[in-house]
Amino acid sequence: MRTVKAEQIVDAVAKMCVSANRYLPEDVKKRFEECAAAEESPAAKEVFRQIKENWELAAESGLPLCQDTGLAVYIVEMGEDVHVEGMNIRDAINEGTRRGYEEGFLRKSACDPLTRANTKDNTPAIIHFDIVPGDRIKIFFMAKGGGSENMSRVTMLAPAQGWAGIKKFVIERVAEAGPNPCPPTMVGIGIGGTFEYSALLAKKSLMRKVGEPSSDPEIARLEAELMEDLNKLGIGPMGLGGKTTVFDVKIEMRPCHIASLPLAVNIQCHSARHEEVEL
Ligand code: SF4
Structure with a gap:
């Protein structure tokens, strides 16, 4: 059993x-450069120019990419042969969130859903755990x-509604959104x-890198088909019209009950801030 210190x-x-709040990931920047080059409308090109200027300014100045620095969402792959010493892993992630948002001067967005009282440290973070083989924590x-x-x-769709x-x-x-x-968006x-x-x-x-299709060729085909159809909507960057309404589509699929067809659409804005670490 491997040990990782909570600190x-x-x-x-x-x-x-x-x-993550300061540096737009390389996969997102690369896709935006491609989309900007493909745009014909001056408004769409101008939005991409501003998005680029924004990511350059954030990196140079240390200011966040967006004033909405988000709720902190984590997906943790926890190896079955590793244990955390010194603190419960959930507490450690919340403490890291607290520290990062405080020291980085990032806006704290977590609040009570009814009173709207801010929790003042952006916790509790949203944390999902997966137990996986091995002795690493991702x-x-x-x-x-x-x-x-x-x-x-x-x-919840009816099964007969299908694809x-x-x-x-x-x-x-x-379309309704x-x-x-803040398009262009990534649709999970x-x-x-x-x-x-x-x-x-x-x-x-949404945690999968931009430009990385599903490992299942049939699902990858559906992702590409949907992306093409969504971009025909013409909403464009920041809704000003153009070819890029969405910059990526990701699908994850699992078996379901014979009577059901659950469907979830999680939209990520152009400020697609994600990062990962392995310990
Ligand atoms: S949707 Fe994204 S880009 Fe728009 S304000 Fe919120 S975080 Fe910022």
């Missing part, structure tokens, strides 16, 4: 919170902005499982 987790998480972090999260939906029904729901959702989730789709598991699948799909 290592606190440090790594605190660093991730700050750097932590995926996402700073999830409220604007794009608010445009996300879960629904046609899934496509219709996703396209309608992105319009400029609200969870198909199958149960009501709550489909939402988790959608969230997990």
